[in-house]
Amino acid sequence: MDTPTAILANAAAALRESPFDDISYRTLGDAVGVSERTVYRHFPTRSHLLEGVAGWIESTEFPLPPFVTILQFQEASRARFLAFDSSPAFAFVCARAASISPTGESEATFFTRALVAMLATNHPSVNERDLRRVAAALRYFASAQFWARMRTGFDMSAPEISDVFDRTVVQVLSRLPTLSRTSR
């Protein structure tokens, strides 16, 4: 395991004990066996670290099952909400990282690209603009951010969060055909 990956793995492990803001660069360096300066070289600011840790968590703890149909997408999202419920500290870090001002070039995540591809395949006649509106709404309601806000703001569990999610998916998709025909 290379040094940056080791730092991220250690930071993720530390999240089981303490909140992200309490994890110091010095502790991370000690855990990995490098100097604090080395940690700073790889992660110049805490925003870089936050994004790095979130990326590590997404790939190790919350891998996204493949989906090619809307139903598979809904199933994958429900499974993720359940996974968020069982590792809330991890899920909140992912939600935070997705909300900060991006540290590098901002580009669409794999999840977003998979969603756009799925919609384009299943709704070939829909115009680009409507497709993006639908994709954006579905993406936002499938996100860790949605889970985080429903959990703290509405005290909802994963099944309740999935219920709101499913309703929104149905409503958003039901607007598609009318819109593409009349271009309202």
Add this chain to the structure above:
Amino acid sequence: MSVTSERDDRSAENVNRTQEAILAAYAELIEELGTDDVSFRLIARRAGVGERTIFRNYATRVDLLLAAAAWIERRIFPRQDSPSIFDMPLTIRAAMESYDHRPELAHVVAETTMRGISGATPSPRRAMLEEIIDAEIPALGDAERRAIVAALAHLDSAATWVTFRREFGMTRSDIADAAAWAAEAVLDPIRSRVG
């Protein structure tokens, strides 16, 4: 439409003049430098107070950040009261445009609402949404009411603006349009049930 929420006014009054100066200075510096580089010394100088005054009001950096996020949401991104739940798409459209004018501050508001119980309140307008929906569509079932309020509260947030911009590279008007459109979709099933 032109009445600012009383609830917002009350919570804004909980901030005294010194705190107001500190939070305003911090918000300015965030826009100039980003959240990482702003030292307490710099905030103190800009606010015209001593560094110790900041610590007395906000013991930790996180306390200061959360207070600033709440202040930014109320002062920089205020909402108009909606007389009808069906005005929410317009409210959301306007909110998205205001977030796009102050991107750094929008990111601060979005991020602090994602911190779980130790963060800023993630749904500050929930009670307002529940009130207008109860007044307008009293017969709505509990589950449906909760789902609609939750979905609208979620769309009416800085995090919507962040996601649409980061993940889809949308322009200001595209974001406003897409968020308002999604809110219309959420409201469609209850349009015929007013009264």
